Amino acid sequence: MKDKKLIYILSGLLPIVVMFIVYIFLGVYPFGSNTLMAIDFASQYIDLFAFFRRSVLSLDFSGIFYSFSKSIGGDMMGVWGYYLLSPFNFIYALFPFDEIRLAATVTLLLRYGCMGLTFCHFLVKRYDALKKRPLLVPTFATLYALSGFAVAYQMNPLWYDALVFLPLIIMGVENVLSGQKGYKYTLILAVMMICQYYMAYMICLFIILYSLFYMAKIYTGKTLKEKLKSYFLPILKLAGYSFLAVGISFVFLYPIIQNLLISKGTYTDPFVFSTKIEADPVLLLSKLMIGAFDHDQMPHGLPNIYLGSIALIGFIFYFMTKVFRKSERIAAVGVFGVFLLSMIFNMIHRIWHLGQEPAWFYHRFSFLICFFMVLLAYRAIREWQRVDLAGVCLSSGIIILVNGIVYQSSQSFMSVPQQILSTLFWMFVVVMFFMKEYKWSSIVLLAVTCLELGANAYIVQSRVGYAGAYRLENAQKTIESAIDPIRPPKTNFYRIEKIFQRSNNDPFMFDYPGLSHFSSNMEVDTMDLFDALGSSGANASTNYTSGTPLTDALFGIRYLVQMRNLSDEQKQSEYIYSFSRETTRKDLYQYYNAISETDRVRVYENKRYFSVGFGVNEGLLNLTLEDNKPAENQMAILQHLSGQSIQYFKREAFKEITLENLEATNPNDLANSSFKRLDLSKPGKIRYTFVPSTDNAYYLSLPGMLSEQRSDMAISLNKANYEYHGMFDKQQLWNVAYQQKNVETTFEITFTKANEVSLRNVALWEMDNNAVDIAIGPKTKQGMTVTNWGNNTMEGTVHLTDNSTHLLFSIPYSEGWSIWVDDVKVQPQKVWNSLMAIPMASGQHRIKMVYVPKAFSVGLLVTVVSLAILGGMIYVGGRKNEAIQYFNKAKRNIRSNK
Template identity: 30%
Template structure:
């Protein structure tokens, strides 16, 4: 036991968890979010939809376990298994059972902080155990991964966050499969990833064959060997899908009745407007409300990572063929950020409603991995890398200044901050030959952490949040007005306030309302035909009459 604790400390596993977790915890404390004050972490979808899902999860597990498969709290009755697989199958969500409905914002805050930390820990584990980099340099890469632009932008989307934790572990198991022919770890963890959240796991599944080709090219030269190993890898992926079909099949059947019907019939083959602005996402804080709705890919990482990426292509320890494959993978994802057909393919053939480029964390992961190799294996600063990095800083800064009046997610202060941090990283990179490796790595870590923390601070500060007292007031009012209702009848509860369309599921009564991506198409059509509130993803029996109340057996 003591030896295990010693390894955790020596390999910086504890620090890889603590650094991103504490940075986000201090920020939430600074913003006085519950339990540290009267603000809350609830905003956009987290405050309008997910918090009710978590409340319903608590109600189901603690009081009504039969609702796991079917619930009358979903409209006038509906299946729930697909709902759980889409939103709630993460085992980390069980932490929320320790917080009652009124205190869920506090539980969600701690759960979010824990996921930031776990993302750093899983990345550090991959880097150290598979010898991509040393433990000191690993801290820079792992903290940059955990505090990447994708995670900061999607910190409210708790249902997707497990996948950023699982990705390094899946890659670790994939390398074990490729290098050591050990199949079981990969098959099991990828199957678990699909069960946890099949939607983001699909995006990982697209990346895995590309990664396998890259990894195989690093260690094998003969085409026959490469082909056999790649086929075994694909077979293992298929086996993972078959294992997870216990969840995939019923979920797919339900989605076909609803959201699956939105699969596009024709593709826009054009490029997005102003694709050259994507590079501005490397500036700290380049995320706001408009970017959340219809913005560019969130690919922020500290600029030292970009320097390491450029260095990777100059080191002699990697094969030319491997570098070419690396470049093609980067090019493919970069193209997907500006060309709609690839973007749609990576989104399971659907246009995303808000939060565009949901797969961009995979791009960040891969360039971080390459940067780790580049920074670790280069013995001294590379002059061409220095020149290219300096040129890129100038290009990004110039584009930001030139288009300053046409964009709203970057200002002059952010540009100056970017220049200062990037040039600082470049200077530390240049003096590598004059410093011990671990001291040099810690200097880079300081600059990287500063960049990531400032990105998180500026980006998250661009949003307003629901106050905790406001949330608790409405929850207590709902609980008081519905506590005596029977679990068997339908009830239309009059409210002097408007909160969400998930109140019935969250509070545990049958109210003829629901809000989720798994609502089948016929239900909103029925509600709309009776003059009720309805949309593709929500319904609400809000304007009942004597006649409609009688038809639906709705009590008031």
């Protein structure tokens, strides 16, 4: 019993200790100034974890259904299902808000430990691992926990639950296939589906492969019929338990599926047959070496299948030893063959990713490859026999060959010192197998494995640019101090927006209704609305970067927070977060009044904004917003608001468009042309010059294709840097002048790398400021007075005194909304293919709104029925066992009486 506890403790503790030491060397907070947050972790996940923390501490979980921090409002079931339902996220609630950076480190370390612990439990329960070479258990548990996948994709902690649950799920698979009941398997798989449906989907595919492999190991029978029956009947039984797990998780799974259909599933490339090569199989060999990862591997890299020397050599030995059944080894070749094809061919690769092309971080299923290889390696090493001299020579030859191939491939993440280090570890393990086994052999292998895994983790993590711990703290305090005084109370509703960038998910971090958001579950209709009005709806995000007086009012923006400039010295400080300004608002001071400021930010208030619901006429509801026509769309909205055919936006001509080191394909119309750089050693420049004839605001409309050149582009306005958000898909509307009558203005775009660029539909627009003010003004008084609101509810009153026939909400339409007017339920309608409106007569009215995902009730029903079925199976199974025990006892009594 003591040995068992020790093995479990070592298996859970060693991965934590190894990574803890690595973090110390890397200077991770509190041992240095780095956090463990990078890429999406820093710009997306941590804000959502802060939202989760706030939900737990307030015991308000209404945000599971909906949140107004998700852009202008959105369904949250998909967000929770992908990002937030991990039990590890509760750890964030144990730390104060200012120490969320430390909570991130703790959750990662605990995840590593749990990976080792569950793998240990799997080996002990299924392979009786304590009876023979027990120290191999913590060795291989650590190998699994610190595999190449786990260490390389540390910036995606939400995938880690799959590595924790996988050994338990496969243990359940083996139990069911071996003839045991599958109740625990069903519940564990259901929990995994709820915690992280995306990775659970991959595990389900792996369950199919693994069950075919495992049955090749245990099937029986003499005739073909008996063999087929023995092989497939357990798999059918497993399928039944698996479908029951899907049913139990349906309360979350079904709403998530519905959310995906209106979000990510609508703007990804369709799945089609393709023979496209995803990865060169020869290059995969380099991924078996220490430190085989760097930043360039994140966008579109090779699979992370590093295992450590003992696991790699053990995996090879598995196919060489005759201890294992031949049919099992053939099945293992088949499973690994599927993995190999999945790594090589794009079409098979996409199957693992729900048929989609991953946005960065390719080969996310490679954690399954690591698990499979480590398991087979453990079983082979456990049956360890000494390797003869011929085996040593053969192994050495293979190692030399692999090194030669890797050296020739010249990968950015691989260096000669790394190859030498990997070779030394490989040769050490081979020599250990050649030597006679001693009592200390397992201890040495364990120690060397920890050293090797630590070296790999250090090299990989040192190449990832992590967010600064003190800078994050500074950003939190800076933004929090600005938001706290202006955050809307629960008895009033309005939106707040920043015109600088830390994260698109700041509304979640700091608890306020905003407009910007980034997640894989961003609704496409909301993105399209932002595009149609000249802002950015791209890459699963919305970013309010190109506001006008109309859009400010339409979205109910009461406050804008603007950053103040830092000195060059402050920008370099590790204690100060340097925000980036991504919006240029020349007309800001015309519409907003500065109400407060600190040394870092200034807060502006907008007096002319619409309520979240405001009165409109039917003509406005029937308006169709056209693609790539933001100025025209805004003018049409203003005309319907005012009921007048005024040219609120008037197209103006450029004084001139000049080219430098560029040749136009359409020299007669430089506003609609493609351009080719003449001298590739010099930059190419396009200058748009105009002279405003009034003091009105002027806007430049630029095409979405300009975003494709963002990494190669510099933009200036009158020789000063023009600040903008670089990621957009459709026509943008950028403010370039205000109160600059008769002042010549030049907007310049510089390209330094691209040989050819295309800039079509470039247009200059003058906005009639006074006319826009007159159109907006009356509607600010025809809005809903919000008396109470929450994550998924809103109540208030409205008093319409004009000719409005409907109430238009700046809330996205969804069938999940139930709305009552004066206690009578009304049916909302979709407006502009995005927003929501209800019919509304003149006079005073009470409004109540509640959001519950339409799919939730169906999912809940399926979950309840599935749980009832499982409960019935457990009950019947228990009664059956009681009957058998009673029958056996009766038989013993009869025999004893005789």
